Structure formats: structure tokens, C-alpha cells
Amino acid sequence: MRASQLHLPTLREAPKDAETVSHQYLVRAGFIRRVAAGIYSFLPLGVRSMEKVKRIVRDEMDKAGAQEVFLPSMVPAELWQESGRWQQYGPELLRVKDRKQADYCIGPTHEEVIVDLVRKDVRSYKQLPINLYQIQTKFRDEIRPRAGLMRGREFIMKDAYSFDADQAGAHKSYKRMYEAYNAIFTRLGLRFRPVEADTGNIGGSMSHEFQVLADSGEDAIVACDHCDFAANVEKAPIADQAFAALDASVGAARAVETPGAKSIEQVCKVLNCKPEAMIKAILYMVDDAPAVAFVRGDREANEIKVKQALGAKAIFLAEAEWFAKATGLPPGYLGPLLAAGYDAGKVRFVADFEIKGMVHAVCGANEKQQHLVDVVPARDLANLAYADLRMAVAGDSCPRCSGKLQSFKGIEVGHVFYLGQKYSKAMSATYLDEQGKEQVFEMGCYGIGITRILSAAIEQNHDGRGIRWPVAIAPWECAVLGLGSESPISETAANLYRDLQSAGVEVVFDDRDERPGIKFADADLIGYPVQVIVGKRAAEGIVELKLRHTGEKLELPVAGLAGRLGRAIAAARAGATLGSADLN
């Protein structure tokens, strides 16, 4: 393709609504344009990169035995009512009415549609297992769309659904998808990590997220430095811990005045203690009733764990005033040790395991302006319920082995769930087994955020000048920059362009009548993995090669270059980045 013919509007400045690096570069380099909040148009370059992502996803899905289908994005309400999600889903589900006033939604995910499709046509165990997938535009009316393609309202997702006769089969299907996902993200050329994850709203009992590692990622993950354990911090269990023996010399718990000291920080100042010696109270509204989770003063409570520990459906941080009214206890001075006579039924308490091992703790006294010191939980809080409540952090022991956890930031680009019978049961999706008995399908569902991958790839691969695409998903693999229209530069460039095409390289010939600086800046911004610069030394048969990923520049004879590049690029399509070492 000749750049002079390409619709490639690059911007020197990013529009002010773009703050995230990937968002800025996608707009500046001419991949996308905003249409409304969280809704984007794709320009030719964006389409090319996206199609490459799709091609790899399709290829690996097909290889793993899945079959492509295409489901509607507009879904009748009846299906969602049948699964119960028409009620459960909040305003994120975009509901629309047709001319007859019938209810529909724009599919944010397609469990209902696929279950309906399969239950109608799959009647026998002989038709199982089956795994169907689609690549579809989804719509979720997000509370806050942000960061360009990272969290759009309209986005493209690959979603697959497996149907098996039994759990063993479903686990096999799950494993197969897990492996396919590893293959996909490897081929995309991304550094990623599969991590154990919470199943969230979709439900189910087993789940892994595929996280692209990037410092700007929103998800915190921990991974063992020794074994292959890795999990989202939301999910990561805390390893069993050894508790110190009781120190009998510690005196009885006693109250001290701590006027005005409501936060951990303030109390530490007043009592001259450290946060790790304190018991922190976090106020929740759990299924509309007050509850308190206690964690060590320097820890962060994990809301998902608290929710599970309390067997709750919904959990929110409680407002202090509401809480005080509901319990009669003073926020800011809350502790696990209730005064005699207090009606313990008013509020539920649960404490993190770690607290049990504290020997000398400070906590709220449940009286205004007072804290308790010399609290020994194992002695004083015998009846307190303990559970794993805190967020895992770097340095924690691995829950599987003797290693230590390290922390990373990630961007979730894929998620595999084992669903069980959640949807098949709700929607009576059954088949007949060998005995002619009706059985409910065992399901799994498997998503990949196609459009989000573009953002994630950029977040992971960029520098101050622009994008550094992995070869597999670069819109074009190579750019030939002709730095002049006079002979022999123009002939050398045009010939090289032709030879690279013959060598099977996707190449853009920047033949625009622009100054060199503009061509360099655009090429760096767009992120072609390879730039071939035809300039001053063209007369000697020498051109310059710039490898975007490593930043290396080398001068090479033009003779035979197309063939060499063709081979190197072909090799890198499998999921690599290109450096000079790859040329031979």
C-alpha cells in the first residue's frame, strides 16, 4: 500500500479526552475515532490490527475444536427473563423496545442465546461435547466508560460456550480452552499470565483470567516466585500462618482516651504505635444489615472475601452515619470487643485470621474517644468469627508452596469460566443420556476482549514516540520511507517496496511528498515493527533499517534485503518482536 493512498490521519496532538497512553496513540496514529462516550469508529489501520487479532483467535479456537457461529446482538427479553437476569442485571443492560413495544436488550454477553440455540438442536449425548463461539459486538452501558478501547460501552468480544454431558467432560473442555488461550496470547506477541480469578456475576465455580502484564493495568495480581501459582488479588488466598504462643505477661486489655483519633494514622500518633499493631474496622452494609470486617491496621480488606465469609449476596461500604444509627456503635472507635450488655445481634463481626495471631493489639473500644490497648485476640476474642479476609500483597507466602508472592499489574483480556449448570438448569437445557434419561448440560464460557487487546498491547508496548506493535498484530509489518523523489532514491524505494511485497511482507511505501521528519514521526507513532529508510546512501546501494521494538538502526545493502526481511518477519509472526539478532 502506498501511504499517499492510505486514509491515515495522524494527529500531532492528542484530543484532550484521551489520557491513557493507549487511547492517545490509538487516536493520534489514526486507528480509531470517538463517536460517543465509550463508542468508537475504526479507521483502516484499526481494522487491520483488529482483524489480525480475530484471525489468530479464530485459528486457535478452531484448532481447539470450537465452531464459529454468529448470534444476534439484539436479544428478546423473554430469554433473559427465563434465566432470571432480566431482573438481576442492572442499568448496564441496555433495554430497548421495538415498534410493537416488545422488550429487547442489546446483548452484553450471550449465555441465554446460546443455551436456547443448543437446547433446541442438541438432544442426545451423541452430539456432545460441543463448543460454539462467535465474535460479536457487545454493548454494556458502563457506569463509566474510560481509556478508549480499554473499557468501551460498545466493544468486540469473542465468546465461546462449551456444552458437556458431565463435569469430567466440562473440565476437559475448560482445560482445552485454557490451553487455547495460552496459545492465542502467545501468538499475539504479548507478555501475559493466566491467573486464578473470582467468578463475579457470571457465576460458576472455576475461573482463570488472562492478564496482559502492564504497569498501567487496573488489576493487581500476585504470582509465586517458585511455583506456577498466580491469582488476582481478589481471589488469592492467604497461606496458613503460624501463630506465636500466647504471652502470659501481657496485662489485661484496658481502655485509654484517644480524643479525636478516628483513623489508624491518628491513633498511631496518639498512642505511639504502628499500624500493624492495630485492628482496623471496616464498616459494611451486607444485604442491607450492618456488618464489620476487622483486618490488621496495615492491611486492606478484600471485599469479595468478606462477602463470601458472610455468605452475602450484596455488599457495600457503609456510610458512617447509617451505621451508627443502625448499631449504636461509634464509627472511628469500633472494635471487636463488645461491652457487656450490648445486643450483639445488631451487627455481624468477622475478623481476618491474622488478627488471631496478634499478641498485643490496639483496637477501638466501642466508646467515643476511646481505644483498647493490650488486647490479645486469642485470649480476649475467643468467640470472634475468623476468616480469610485480607488482600494478598507482595511478600506473602505462597498458598501452594514455600515460595513468596510477587505482585504485578495486569489488564484482563481473557476470562475462562466453568459454569456448571447455572444457565442450562435455569433454562431447562437438557439432553438424553445413554439410558434415555434427561440430563442437564454442563457448561463453560470463555471470553476474549478483542478490542481491548489492542489497548492492552499498546499499554505494554510503547515508548515516548508511539506504538511498538508485536509483529503479529501490527497494522502493517514494514514501512519503506522514501526520503526524496529524485533518482536514485525513488527508484530504490519503489523497487524495494515491490520486492518486499513479493517476499510476502505487508508493507507500506511512504511515498508522500513530505519532509523526512514527518515520515519518521508518523512511522514511529504508528509503530511499524520494521522501517526501511531509503535516503542519502541509496546511490551506493545502502539503506537504513530501523527496528521499532529494540530501537536498533543499521545500515545494510539493499541487495537481498527483501528476502532477509521476508524471512525474519515471517518467523516473528508467530508471536515475537523483531531485533537485529533475528536477521540473517
Place this chain on the structure above:
RNA sequence: CGGGGAGUAGCGCAGUCUGGUAGCGCAUCUGCUUUGGGAGCAGAAUGUCGCAGGUUCAAAUCCUGUCUCCCCGACCA
């Protein structure tokens, strides 16, 4: 939804406090010169100042309402 911020030329912004009829840089078009890291000179085109009311002789500017967008939090591929 809570908190913060912004809507003025394609993009980035100034002008708003103190009302007087809109400007700068980049981009665009023409011409000449330039040509290895976002050129120079000369000329040109481009705006219902987000929208709707109101105040006023006069509104981008003041008042009221409204819409949109961005950022931080609760939700998620």
C-alpha cells in the same frame, strides 16, 4: 450515583473575573524556497463561542435551565 473539571475553527488552547460583536499555534488550500527527526516566507479559507431561555442599547462574557464530554470512586472482556 457521589466528588472534581471542561465545552470557543479539524486538533490543542487564549479570551469569560471587569459585557462593546472572536483570536493564537498546529492542521487545511495556493505560490515560491526548502528536504535525515513534525521547515521558512507570502497569501487564503474555516466559527450558529454545546443548546434553550432571560437580563441589557449590546452577551463567548452576567443569570436560569438543560445537554454532552473527561478525570477520581463503586462495576467489568
